[in-house]
Amino acid sequence: xxxxxxxxxxxxxxxxxxxxxxxxxxxxxxxxxxxxxxxxxxxxxxxxxxxxxxxxxxxxxxxxxxxxxxxxxxxxxxxxxxxxxxxxxxxxxxxxxxxxxxxxxxxxxxxxxxxxxxxxxxxxxxxxxxxxxxxxxxxxxxxxxxxxxxxxxxxxxxxxxxxxxxxxxxxxxxxxxxxxxxxxxxxxxxxxxxxxxxxxxxxxxxxxxxxxxxxxxxxxxxxxxxxxxxxxxxxxxxxxxxxxxxxxxxxxxxxxxxxxxxxxxxxxxxxxxxxxxxxxxxxxxxxxxxxxxxxxxxxxxxxxxxxxxxxxxxxxxxxxxxxxxxxxxxxxxxxxxxxxxx
Numbered sequence: 001x002x003x004x005x006x007x008x009x010x011x012x013x014x015x016x017x018x019x020x021x022x023x024x025x026x027x028x029x030x031x032x033x034x035x036x037x038x039x040x041x042x043x044x045x046x047x048x049x050x051x052x053x054x055x056x057x058x059x060x061x062x063x064x065x066x067x068x069x070x071x072x073x074x075x076x077x078x079x080x081x082x083x084x085x086x087x088x089x090x091x092x093x094x095x096x097x098x099x100x101x102x103x104x105x106x107x108x109x110x111x112x113x114x115x116x117x118x119x120x121x122x123x124x125x126x127x128x129x130x131x132x133x134x135x136x137x138x139x140x141x142x143x144x145x146x147x148x149x150x151x152x153x154x155x156x157x158x159x160x161x162x163x164x165x166x167x168x169x170x171x172x173x174x175x176x177x178x179x180x181x182x183x184x185x186x187x188x189x190x191x192x193x194x195x196x197x198x199x200x201x202x203x204x205x206x207x208x209x210x211x212x213x214x215x216x217x218x219x220x221x222x223x224x225x226x227x228x229x230x231x232x233x234x235x236x237x238x239x240x241x242x243x244x245x246x247x248x249x250x251x252x253x254x255x256x257x258x259x260x261x262x263x264x265x266x267x268x269x270x271x272x273x274x275x276x277x278x279x280x281x282x283x284x285x286x287x288x289x290x291x292x293x294x295x296x297x298x299x300x301x302x303x304x305x306x307x308x309x310x311x312x313x314x315x316x317x318x319x320x321x322x323x324x325x326x327x328x329x330x331x332x333x334x335x336x337x338x339x340x341x342x
Contacts, residue, residue, distance in 0.1 A: 001253055002219040002305065003337035005037050007045040009213035013203050014049050016211060020186050021193040027053030029182065029200035030065055031078065036331040037204065037216070038339055040068035045341075046203075047073060055198055062090040076113055076144070078123075081106070091143055095123040097133060104140065113144035118166040119159065120150040130170055138174065144196065145171055145178050152184025152192075153208045160188060184208050206326035207316045216330070218309035218337070220251040220274065220292070225302050234293045235285025240265050246297040249281070251306055254290045258332035259308070260322045263287045272321040274306035275313060281306055 018026035028051045034042035039061060043054055047069040054065050055076045062075045066088070074091055081092040081103040093113040094100045103112055114137060117124030124147060125133070147167050151157035164180070171178055177195035183202035185192045187209065202209030205216060228234065228242045251274070255261050263272050264286040273280040274294050285293045296302055309315050309329075316326040 004217040017199040024193040026197040029055045031057035044068040059085040118147040118163040219305040240285040249296045257334040
């Protein structure tokens with residue numbers, strides 16, 4: 001099972017997103033092991049583009065990024081300073097008074113950042129907490145003050161300007177760099193950009209960055225093919241029955257590899273296809289733990305591999321068939337795939 005990562009496309013996506021905010025510096029979000037593609041591989045490619053600010057979710061993710069990018073760039077930990085966390089030289093994004101006082105007691109004089117809750121009610125100082133501690137925190141000199149948009153993927157959602165107004169109000173008088181926009185926020189326009197952009201899923205070819213170049217190709221090896229007569233079935237529970245003579249290929253992947261059972265065909269209706277070049281080969285029957293059956297009757301020759309994620313069927317098309325989003329597909333791709341850069 002081959003998961004190919006086009007680092008040239010990733011770097012091009014970074015340049016395109018960074019160009020949308022010429023007055024702001026662009027970092028890179030590499031949490032969840034670089035959205036499932038390998039944090040070290042991704043971070044090294046972004047560092048070659050000049051990225052000097054990286055974002056991970058947990059302190060435990062910072063080591064792989066540091067090993068890949070060397071001693072210079074900053075690595076921000078979005079979960080902040082949790083009890084018992086080994087931050088190393090990473091910079092915690094402190095999310096509450098509790099985290100702030102813990103960090104200052106354990107790491108006096110070390111760099112830190114602050115996250116503000118502008119209405120998402122997930123992480124960050126609430127307005128009252130921030131008002132009480134703002135002067136003290138700013139005197140301590142945070143490296144960054146940031147917040148996160150809840151509905152940036154929906155450009156016309158009223159939550160976006162509401163959060164923007166809250167962020168402006170909460171950071172009035174703040175002279176340290178501010179960050180507000182991930183991929184969706186970058187696309188909302190320059191008023192959301194402030195000083196540091198945080199592109200994430202758009203780097204990896206995902207929506208809402210519709211102009212992204214595809215970064216991932218997922219190829220599944222064909223183990224066996226067989227001829228199936230009309231009336232015969234394939235897969236568990238006989239959910240698919242051949243209406244005509246056809247050729248069925250079995251490929252090595254399944255829900256243990258992040259390919260949900262929701263990709264199974266619904267009776268006679270295929271939910272999604274695999275591809276041999278431009279030729280569609282519909283999934284038939286149920287997706288099982290390790291195997292998927294595919295109708296390859298349209299092929300004159302059976303290739304060694306069939307593609308699930310490819311330019312003909314990008315990651316968000318697979319996500320739609322699963323009833324989810326591209327983020328979940330990328331981060332759910334299992335460790336059994338052999339990852340390589342192309």
